Amino acid sequence: MTFSERIKLEANKRSHFRCCICYKVFVEVHHIIPESENGPDTLDNAAPLTADCHYLYGGNPELRKKIRQMRDYWWEIVAKAKEETKKYQNFDELIFEENTNYKEMLIDKPIAIYHNIYEPESFEESAKILFNLVKKTQIEFPNKRRVLFLDIERHKDIGEKYDIDIYELQIYFILRFLSNFLSEVHTPLVAFKTKKQSNNIPDDLKIFASKKEAVNFKCKQSDTIDIISFDSKKI
Incomplete structure:
Protein backbone atom coordinates (compact mmCIF):
# COMPACT_ATOMS: atom_id res chain seq x y z
CA MET A 1 0.00 0.00 0.00
CA TYR A 88 -4.02 41.70 4.27
CA GLN A 89 -4.62 40.10 0.88
CA ASN A 90 -7.24 38.26 -1.10
CA PHE A 91 -5.62 34.84 -0.90
CA ASP A 92 -7.71 33.05 -3.50
CA GLU A 93 -7.86 35.12 -6.63
CA LEU A 94 -6.66 38.20 -8.42
CA ILE A 95 -9.35 40.89 -8.40
CA PHE A 96 -9.40 43.56 -11.10
CA GLU A 97 -10.85 47.01 -10.76
CA GLU A 98 -13.56 48.01 -13.20
CA ASN A 99 -10.97 49.71 -15.34
CA THR A 100 -10.34 48.49 -18.88
CA ASN A 101 -6.85 49.93 -19.14
CA TYR A 102 -5.82 48.25 -15.91
CA LYS A 103 -7.15 44.89 -17.10
CA GLU A 104 -5.29 45.18 -20.39
CA MET A 105 -2.13 46.12 -18.54
CA LEU A 106 -2.16 43.00 -16.39
CA ILE A 107 -3.13 40.36 -18.95
CA ASP A 108 0.34 40.55 -20.50
CA LYS A 109 2.90 37.96 -19.51
CA PRO A 110 4.25 38.70 -16.03
CA ILE A 111 7.84 39.55 -15.16
CA ALA A 112 9.39 37.08 -12.72
CA ILE A 113 11.58 38.50 -9.96
CA TYR A 114 13.77 35.95 -8.20
CA HIS A 115 16.05 36.33 -5.20
CA ASN A 116 17.84 33.77 -3.05
CA ILE A 117 18.62 35.05 0.45
CA TYR A 118 21.99 33.71 1.52
CA GLU A 119 23.15 33.31 5.10
CA PRO A 120 25.07 36.62 5.49
CA GLU A 121 22.10 38.80 4.43
CA SER A 122 20.35 40.72 7.20
CA PHE A 123 16.73 41.90 7.24
CA GLU A 124 17.71 45.37 6.03
CA GLU A 125 20.03 44.08 3.29
CA SER A 126 17.43 41.64 1.97
CA ALA A 127 14.65 44.24 2.13
CA LYS A 128 16.68 46.76 0.14
CA ILE A 129 17.68 44.17 -2.46
CA LEU A 130 14.04 43.14 -2.96
CA PHE A 131 12.84 46.74 -3.08
CA ASN A 132 15.48 47.68 -5.67
CA LEU A 133 14.63 44.63 -7.79
CA VAL A 134 10.95 45.62 -7.85
CA LYS A 135 11.81 49.23 -8.65
CA LYS A 136 14.26 48.22 -11.40
CA THR A 137 11.63 45.93 -12.93
CA GLN A 138 9.11 48.79 -13.05
CA ILE A 139 11.69 51.01 -14.79
CA GLU A 140 12.71 48.40 -17.36
CA PHE A 141 9.25 46.88 -17.87
CA PRO A 142 6.79 49.67 -17.02
CA ASN A 143 3.46 48.55 -15.57
CA LYS A 144 4.02 44.87 -16.31
CA ARG A 145 2.62 42.35 -13.86
CA ARG A 146 5.37 41.42 -11.37
CA VAL A 147 5.70 38.04 -9.62
CA LEU A 148 8.20 37.58 -6.79
CA PHE A 149 9.86 34.22 -6.10
CA LEU A 150 11.98 33.98 -2.96
CA ASP A 151 14.26 31.21 -1.71
CA ILE A 152 16.16 31.22 1.58
CA GLU A 153 19.45 29.52 2.44
CA ARG A 154 20.00 28.60 6.10
CA HIS A 155 18.87 31.48 8.38
CA LYS A 156 17.67 28.97 10.97
CA ASP A 157 18.34 28.63 14.67
CA ILE A 158 19.23 25.49 16.60
CA GLY A 159 15.61 24.36 16.59
CA GLU A 160 15.48 24.59 12.77
CA LYS A 161 13.20 27.64 12.99
CA TYR A 162 13.65 30.67 10.75
CA ASP A 163 15.60 33.38 12.53
CA ILE A 164 13.61 36.47 13.50
CA ASP A 165 15.00 38.61 10.65
CA ILE A 166 13.85 36.26 7.91
CA TYR A 167 10.51 35.50 9.55
CA GLU A 168 9.73 39.22 9.85
CA LEU A 169 10.98 39.87 6.32
CA GLN A 170 8.39 37.46 4.92
CA ILE A 171 5.47 38.25 7.22
CA TYR A 172 5.92 41.98 7.74
CA PHE A 173 8.05 43.53 5.00
CA ILE A 174 6.92 41.44 2.01
CA LEU A 175 3.36 40.71 3.06
CA ARG A 176 2.42 44.11 4.45
CA PHE A 177 4.54 46.46 2.32
CA LEU A 178 6.30 45.11 -0.76
CA SER A 179 3.30 43.08 -1.93
CA ASN A 180 1.52 46.36 -2.72
CA PHE A 181 3.80 46.63 -5.77
CA LEU A 182 3.45 43.00 -6.88
CA SER A 183 0.77 40.82 -8.46
CA GLU A 184 1.93 37.56 -6.91
CA VAL A 185 4.26 36.52 -4.10
CA HIS A 186 5.86 33.11 -3.54
CA THR A 187 8.07 32.63 -0.45
CA PRO A 188 8.72 29.56 1.74
CA LEU A 189 6.06 30.80 4.19
CA VAL A 190 3.41 32.43 2.02
CA ALA A 191 2.09 32.41 -1.53
CA PHE A 192 -0.74 34.64 -2.72
CA LYS A 193 -2.10 36.90 -5.44
CA THR A 194 -2.76 40.51 -4.60
CA LYS A 195 -5.95 42.50 -5.11
CA LYS A 196 -4.16 45.17 -7.10
CA GLN A 197 -0.60 45.88 -8.15
CA SER A 198 0.44 49.48 -7.60
CA ASN A 199 3.07 50.90 -9.95
CA ASN A 200 3.61 54.01 -7.85
CA ILE A 201 6.79 52.73 -6.23
CA PRO A 202 8.57 55.09 -3.78
CA ASP A 203 11.87 56.61 -4.88
CA ASP A 204 13.80 55.22 -1.94
CA LEU A 205 13.51 52.84 0.99
CA LYS A 206 14.64 53.65 4.50
CA ILE A 207 14.04 51.22 7.35
CA PHE A 208 13.62 52.39 10.94
CA ALA A 209 13.96 50.34 14.10
CA SER A 210 11.02 52.08 15.78
CA LYS A 211 8.11 54.42 15.14
CA LYS A 212 9.81 57.09 17.27
CA GLU A 213 12.92 56.95 15.11
CA ALA A 214 10.80 57.29 11.97
CA VAL A 215 8.89 60.30 13.33
CA ASN A 216 12.12 62.04 14.37
CA PHE A 217 13.55 61.49 10.90
CA LYS A 218 10.43 62.91 9.25
CA CYS A 219 10.49 66.00 11.46
CA LYS A 220 14.05 66.80 10.35
CA GLN A 221 13.25 66.64 6.62
CA SER A 222 12.54 69.81 4.69
CA ASP A 223 10.68 67.89 1.98
CA THR A 224 7.34 66.26 2.56
CA ILE A 225 7.77 62.50 2.80
CA ASP A 226 5.47 59.62 3.59
CA ILE A 227 6.44 57.02 6.17
CA ILE A 228 4.53 53.75 6.16
CA SER A 229 4.46 51.32 9.07
CA PHE A 230 4.19 47.57 8.54
CA ASP A 231 0.47 47.76 9.21
CA SER A 232 0.26 49.86 6.00
CA LYS A 233 -0.70 53.01 7.89
CA LYS A 234 0.94 56.37 7.26
CA ILE A 235 2.92 57.81 10.18
Whole structure:
Protein backbone atom coordinates (compact mmCIF):
# COMPACT_ATOMS: atom_id res chain seq x y z
CA MET A 1 0.00 0.00 0.00
CA THR A 2 0.98 3.64 -0.35
CA PHE A 3 -0.50 7.03 0.40
CA SER A 4 -3.66 7.96 -1.45
CA GLU A 5 -3.52 10.98 -3.74
CA ARG A 6 -5.79 12.80 -1.29
CA ILE A 7 -3.37 12.23 1.61
CA LYS A 8 -0.35 13.27 -0.46
CA LEU A 9 -2.06 16.45 -1.63
CA GLU A 10 -3.14 17.38 1.89
CA ALA A 11 0.37 16.77 3.28
CA ASN A 12 1.90 18.89 0.51
CA LYS A 13 -0.59 21.70 1.01
CA ARG A 14 0.13 21.81 4.73
CA SER A 15 3.85 22.02 3.92
CA HIS A 16 3.37 24.68 1.25
CA PHE A 17 4.76 22.08 -1.19
CA ARG A 18 8.14 22.29 0.53
CA CYS A 19 10.28 19.94 2.57
CA CYS A 20 9.42 20.07 6.26
CA ILE A 21 13.14 19.90 7.16
CA CYS A 22 15.05 22.08 4.66
CA TYR A 23 12.02 24.00 3.25
CA LYS A 24 13.08 23.44 -0.35
CA VAL A 25 10.74 22.51 -3.19
CA PHE A 26 10.52 19.28 -5.23
CA VAL A 27 9.39 16.91 -2.52
CA GLU A 28 7.90 13.45 -2.20
CA VAL A 29 5.57 12.43 0.61
CA HIS A 30 7.35 9.76 2.65
CA HIS A 31 6.36 7.51 5.52
CA ILE A 32 7.79 8.52 8.90
CA ILE A 33 7.40 4.93 10.07
CA PRO A 34 8.31 2.92 6.95
CA GLU A 35 5.86 0.66 5.16
CA SER A 36 8.27 -2.22 5.80
CA GLU A 37 7.60 -1.74 9.52
CA ASN A 38 3.84 -1.56 9.02
CA GLY A 39 3.77 2.24 8.99
CA PRO A 40 0.20 3.36 8.20
CA ASP A 41 -0.79 5.27 5.05
CA THR A 42 -2.23 8.12 7.10
CA LEU A 43 -1.68 11.86 7.21
CA ASP A 44 -0.16 11.54 10.68
CA ASN A 45 2.55 9.29 9.23
CA ALA A 46 3.22 11.48 6.18
CA ALA A 47 6.16 13.87 5.80
CA PRO A 48 6.99 15.82 2.61
CA LEU A 49 10.77 15.54 2.16
CA THR A 50 13.35 16.24 -0.52
CA ALA A 51 15.38 13.27 -1.72
CA ASP A 52 18.41 14.51 0.24
CA CYS A 53 16.51 14.91 3.53
CA HIS A 54 14.86 11.52 3.11
CA TYR A 55 18.30 9.97 2.58
CA LEU A 56 19.80 11.73 5.62
CA TYR A 57 16.90 11.30 8.05
CA GLY A 58 14.45 8.71 6.77
CA GLY A 59 16.56 5.62 7.30
CA ASN A 60 17.47 6.40 10.90
CA PRO A 61 14.90 5.10 13.43
CA GLU A 62 16.33 7.40 16.11
CA LEU A 63 15.45 10.48 14.04
CA ARG A 64 11.81 9.60 13.34
CA LYS A 65 10.56 11.52 16.35
CA LYS A 66 12.54 14.55 15.21
CA ILE A 67 11.10 14.29 11.68
CA ARG A 68 7.59 14.32 13.12
CA GLN A 69 8.41 17.28 15.39
CA MET A 70 9.92 19.28 12.52
CA ARG A 71 6.97 18.44 10.30
CA ASP A 72 4.43 19.51 12.93
CA TYR A 73 6.36 22.71 13.57
CA TRP A 74 6.52 23.55 9.85
CA TRP A 75 2.82 22.81 9.35
CA GLU A 76 2.02 25.13 12.24
CA ILE A 77 4.18 27.92 10.79
CA VAL A 78 2.58 27.59 7.34
CA ALA A 79 -0.93 27.60 8.83
CA LYS A 80 -0.19 30.76 10.83
CA ALA A 81 1.36 32.45 7.81
CA LYS A 82 -1.73 31.71 5.71
CA GLU A 83 -3.99 33.19 8.37
CA GLU A 84 -1.78 36.28 8.54
CA THR A 85 -1.90 36.57 4.76
CA LYS A 86 -5.69 36.53 4.68
CA LYS A 87 -5.79 39.61 6.90
CA TYR A 88 -4.02 41.70 4.27
CA GLN A 89 -4.62 40.10 0.88
CA ASN A 90 -7.24 38.26 -1.10
CA PHE A 91 -5.62 34.84 -0.90
CA ASP A 92 -7.71 33.05 -3.50
CA GLU A 93 -7.86 35.12 -6.63
CA LEU A 94 -6.66 38.20 -8.42
CA ILE A 95 -9.35 40.89 -8.40
CA PHE A 96 -9.40 43.56 -11.10
CA GLU A 97 -10.85 47.01 -10.76
CA GLU A 98 -13.56 48.01 -13.20
CA ASN A 99 -10.97 49.71 -15.34
CA THR A 100 -10.34 48.49 -18.88
CA ASN A 101 -6.85 49.93 -19.14
CA TYR A 102 -5.82 48.25 -15.91
CA LYS A 103 -7.15 44.89 -17.10
CA GLU A 104 -5.29 45.18 -20.39
CA MET A 105 -2.13 46.12 -18.54
CA LEU A 106 -2.16 43.00 -16.39
CA ILE A 107 -3.13 40.36 -18.95
CA ASP A 108 0.34 40.55 -20.50
CA LYS A 109 2.90 37.96 -19.51
CA PRO A 110 4.25 38.70 -16.03
CA ILE A 111 7.84 39.55 -15.16
CA ALA A 112 9.39 37.08 -12.72
CA ILE A 113 11.58 38.50 -9.96
CA TYR A 114 13.77 35.95 -8.20
CA HIS A 115 16.05 36.33 -5.20
CA ASN A 116 17.84 33.77 -3.05
CA ILE A 117 18.62 35.05 0.45
CA TYR A 118 21.99 33.71 1.52
CA GLU A 119 23.15 33.31 5.10
CA PRO A 120 25.07 36.62 5.49
CA GLU A 121 22.10 38.80 4.43
CA SER A 122 20.35 40.72 7.20
CA PHE A 123 16.73 41.90 7.24
CA GLU A 124 17.71 45.37 6.03
CA GLU A 125 20.03 44.08 3.29
CA SER A 126 17.43 41.64 1.97
CA ALA A 127 14.65 44.24 2.13
CA LYS A 128 16.68 46.76 0.14
CA ILE A 129 17.68 44.17 -2.46
CA LEU A 130 14.04 43.14 -2.96
CA PHE A 131 12.84 46.74 -3.08
CA ASN A 132 15.48 47.68 -5.67
CA LEU A 133 14.63 44.63 -7.79
CA VAL A 134 10.95 45.62 -7.85
CA LYS A 135 11.81 49.23 -8.65
CA LYS A 136 14.26 48.22 -11.40
CA THR A 137 11.63 45.93 -12.93
CA GLN A 138 9.11 48.79 -13.05
CA ILE A 139 11.69 51.01 -14.79
CA GLU A 140 12.71 48.40 -17.36
CA PHE A 141 9.25 46.88 -17.87
CA PRO A 142 6.79 49.67 -17.02
CA ASN A 143 3.46 48.55 -15.57
CA LYS A 144 4.02 44.87 -16.31
CA ARG A 145 2.62 42.35 -13.86
CA ARG A 146 5.37 41.42 -11.37
CA VAL A 147 5.70 38.04 -9.62
CA LEU A 148 8.20 37.58 -6.79
CA PHE A 149 9.86 34.22 -6.10
CA LEU A 150 11.98 33.98 -2.96
CA ASP A 151 14.26 31.21 -1.71
CA ILE A 152 16.16 31.22 1.58
CA GLU A 153 19.45 29.52 2.44
CA ARG A 154 20.00 28.60 6.10
CA HIS A 155 18.87 31.48 8.38
CA LYS A 156 17.67 28.97 10.97
CA ASP A 157 18.34 28.63 14.67
CA ILE A 158 19.23 25.49 16.60
CA GLY A 159 15.61 24.36 16.59
CA GLU A 160 15.48 24.59 12.77
CA LYS A 161 13.20 27.64 12.99
CA TYR A 162 13.65 30.67 10.75
CA ASP A 163 15.60 33.38 12.53
CA ILE A 164 13.61 36.47 13.50
CA ASP A 165 15.00 38.61 10.65
CA ILE A 166 13.85 36.26 7.91
CA TYR A 167 10.51 35.50 9.55
CA GLU A 168 9.73 39.22 9.85
CA LEU A 169 10.98 39.87 6.32
CA GLN A 170 8.39 37.46 4.92
CA ILE A 171 5.47 38.25 7.22
CA TYR A 172 5.92 41.98 7.74
CA PHE A 173 8.05 43.53 5.00
CA ILE A 174 6.92 41.44 2.01
CA LEU A 175 3.36 40.71 3.06
CA ARG A 176 2.42 44.11 4.45
CA PHE A 177 4.54 46.46 2.32
CA LEU A 178 6.30 45.11 -0.76
CA SER A 179 3.30 43.08 -1.93
CA ASN A 180 1.52 46.36 -2.72
CA PHE A 181 3.80 46.63 -5.77
CA LEU A 182 3.45 43.00 -6.88
CA SER A 183 0.77 40.82 -8.46
CA GLU A 184 1.93 37.56 -6.91
CA VAL A 185 4.26 36.52 -4.10
CA HIS A 186 5.86 33.11 -3.54
CA THR A 187 8.07 32.63 -0.45
CA PRO A 188 8.72 29.56 1.74
CA LEU A 189 6.06 30.80 4.19
CA VAL A 190 3.41 32.43 2.02
CA ALA A 191 2.09 32.41 -1.53
CA PHE A 192 -0.74 34.64 -2.72
CA LYS A 193 -2.10 36.90 -5.44
CA THR A 194 -2.76 40.51 -4.60
CA LYS A 195 -5.95 42.50 -5.11
CA LYS A 196 -4.16 45.17 -7.10
CA GLN A 197 -0.60 45.88 -8.15
CA SER A 198 0.44 49.48 -7.60
CA ASN A 199 3.07 50.90 -9.95
CA ASN A 200 3.61 54.01 -7.85
CA ILE A 201 6.79 52.73 -6.23
CA PRO A 202 8.57 55.09 -3.78
CA ASP A 203 11.87 56.61 -4.88
CA ASP A 204 13.80 55.22 -1.94
CA LEU A 205 13.51 52.84 0.99
CA LYS A 206 14.64 53.65 4.50
CA ILE A 207 14.04 51.22 7.35
CA PHE A 208 13.62 52.39 10.94
CA ALA A 209 13.96 50.34 14.10
CA SER A 210 11.02 52.08 15.78
CA LYS A 211 8.11 54.42 15.14
CA LYS A 212 9.81 57.09 17.27
CA GLU A 213 12.92 56.95 15.11
CA ALA A 214 10.80 57.29 11.97
CA VAL A 215 8.89 60.30 13.33
CA ASN A 216 12.12 62.04 14.37
CA PHE A 217 13.55 61.49 10.90
CA LYS A 218 10.43 62.91 9.25
CA CYS A 219 10.49 66.00 11.46
CA LYS A 220 14.05 66.80 10.35
CA GLN A 221 13.25 66.64 6.62
CA SER A 222 12.54 69.81 4.69
CA ASP A 223 10.68 67.89 1.98
CA THR A 224 7.34 66.26 2.56
CA ILE A 225 7.77 62.50 2.80
CA ASP A 226 5.47 59.62 3.59
CA ILE A 227 6.44 57.02 6.17
CA ILE A 228 4.53 53.75 6.16
CA SER A 229 4.46 51.32 9.07
CA PHE A 230 4.19 47.57 8.54
CA ASP A 231 0.47 47.76 9.21
CA SER A 232 0.26 49.86 6.00
CA LYS A 233 -0.70 53.01 7.89
CA LYS A 234 0.94 56.37 7.26
CA ILE A 235 2.92 57.81 10.18
